[in-house]
Amino acid sequence: MAVVVNLQNERKQRPSIAALTALAGDDLKQVNEVILQRMQSPVALIPQLAGHIIAAGGKRLRPLLTLASARMCGYEGRRHVALAACVEFIHTATLLHDDVVDESDLRRGLATANAVWGNKASVLVGDFLFSRAFQLMVEDGSLSVLAILSNASAVIAEGEVLQLMTANDTETTEHAYLEVIKAKTATLFAAACRVGAVVASRPKVEEEALDSYGLNLGIAFQIVDDVLDYAAHQATLGKSVGDDFRDGKITLPVVLSFLRGDETEREFWRRTLERLEQGDGDLEHAVVLMEKHGSLRDSIERAKHYGAVARDALGVFPDSPEKRALLELVDFAISRSH
Amino acid sequence: MAVVVNLQNERKQRPSIAALTALAGDDLKQVNEVILQRMQSPVALIPQLAGHIIAAGGKRLRPLLTLASARMCGYEGRRHVALAACVEFIHTATLLHDDVVDESDLRRGLATANAVWGNKASVLVGDFLFSRAFQLMVEDGSLSVLAILSNASAVIAEGEVLQLMTANDTETTEHAYLEVIKAKTATLFAAACRVGAVVASRPKVEEEALDSYGLNLGIAFQIVDDVLDYAAHQATLGKSVGDDFRDGKITLPVVLSFLRGDETEREFWRRTLERLEQGDGDLEHAVVLMEKHGSLRDSIERAKHYGAVARDALGVFPDSPEKRALLELVDFAISRSH
Secondary structure, rough: OOHHHHHHHHHHHOOOOHHHHOOOHHHHHHHHHHHHOOOOOHHHHHHHHHHHHHHHOOOOOOHHHHHHHHHHHOOOOOOHHHHHHHHEEEEEHHHHHHHHHHHOOOOEEOOHHHHHHOHHHHHHHHHHHHHHHHHHHHHHHHHHHHHHHHHHHHHHHHHHHHHHHOOOOOOOOHHHHHHHHHHHHHHHHHHHHHHHHHHHHOOOHHHHHHHHHHHHHHHHHHHHHHHHHHOHHHHHHHOOOOOOHHHOOOOHHHHHHHHOHHHHHHHHHHHHOOOOOOOOHHHHHHHHHHOOOHHOOOOOOOOHHHHHHHHHHHHHHOOOHHHHHHHHHHHHHHHHHO | HHHHHHHHHHHHEEEEHHHHHHHHHHHHHHHHHHHHHOOOOOOOOHHHHHHHHOOOOOHHHHHHHHHHHHHOOOOOHHHHHHHHHHHHHHHHHHHHHHHHHHHHOEEEOOHHHHHHOOOOHHHHHHHHHHHHHHHHHHHHHHHHHHHHHHHHHHHHHHHHHHHHHHHHHHHHHHHHHHHHHHHHHHHHHHHHHHHHHHHOOOOHHHHHHHHHHHHHHHEEEEEEEEHHHHOOOHHOOOOOOHHHHHOOOOOOOHHHEEEEEEEHHHHHHHHHHHOOOOOOOOOHHHHHHHHHHOOHHHHHHHHHHHHHHHHHHHHOOOHHHHHHHHHHHHHHHHOOOO
């Protein structure tokens, strides 16, 4: 109990997403309304399944990025609301297909849609949400926004295929790992931010600054996520710890541990992650090896580097509450890890 | 051998797709070039898998519809080429996801992509092709085209989910069956045709005429396809005959046979298509029941009805080689069945 109290006291000083959520609160409520309204369909399974994953919530990080970016750029209209919803639809469609591909049972502490309704429904409802996202963009009517998000979608799909091909390969380089997380995670962060500058009709330099902020924030965010898969408690993270290990995913902590390990250790990684021959105590041993080589700590160091780049990218913008919230978000992304 | 010769002699008089292919031949070559070029990716699995299903060919019916519709509308530019490719990408993405959902092993007489590369790759490459289609549309720059094809995509996905929900239900009505094939097949036919009128900047009445032509042609086409699944030889159709029966798909011949059958027959359909308890001779018995009740013949009659509507829809256009080819296509769609 003492630990819980300490955490709560500490929370006030720790970087959090609270400032961002507070600033964008009203807009975010409207985003949620658009999401709820536009995931409807006479085909009952669609709102049921979509509602399950969308209501399960998460932090609505990507729509928040669009909302805050638009406001930071001085935008005073309402277009950013539908576009933020559209970003969340693309994200949700990706999650649905991702869970099918990863054969996941649990996401954010809840049963995945594919675990409840089966893979087929998840594939098809993902397709529906993806199409719906494009309908929302067409209604908005900006070809620039359509270009940004259709490009992002193609890159995301490419990244997913790349990950599939390099899966379970312990010789994956740090570079290859980065290419995958850039495509799978960071590209949509970048696009979500960039859309904010576009609706505000800001010059290219600000579009690109927001793109860079989002891309680097996304990389930092994903690296920390991958660290948490070895370091967090299930209750905190809301996903099954050890999932990546069980799936044989080659994330940065593994890449570093493999490179820094001796032949016996490398054989351990090959057995557990390539051949997926895992037994009792293997996950614990993996964490021991990661601690021995400082792989979790150094992964966080890498994340901090990308966080620093993200922060500097915002240098072109004058001070504002939104800018401060976006800067704090970088700290939050990284500080989740400890 | 005699049979082969007869078929070849007969072919000249029979309605075919040849006039359409000949008319649009040069344009279609360019469509194939765009397809080949734009399915490329540094991620090698994408062109491999996409090439497998796209090169496997089929008749390129949907792009041909866009090409011929545009020309019939007097269009003389080049935009229809990329948009026809984009229609084929959407179609291909749908096929890839469809084969995953149906767990099919064979399409057009070849192993399906999911049978060769697995479900995961098929889902993700489908996503890639779908995104690529939207990139092509954005490059074209017409919000009207984007609206038509994003709406079509959402309707297709809805139809797929609807089919999943009504699968293996022998009490499916003819109306419900029609709703599914309208969504799954006919909507993209309609959109492919409509885009032709849009690039040619024709008035709404011509857009809608082409939409109606495509929709009704698509319905006729799918009904005949569903008949062929009980009536054709594998060599002719290029797909496994009896697939629908084995999957327990409720198509029009089944709907009619169930409604017209006695209780013993209905129990046969429930056992084989709902409970999927199938044994030797069941497929043959299904065909016997269909012949007894004239279900295949009457399904073709229904197809002819939609074919007639499609033909009349073109009444607003003056005579032209393209119009004649599109009219012949309706006859071809129906005459495939006998």
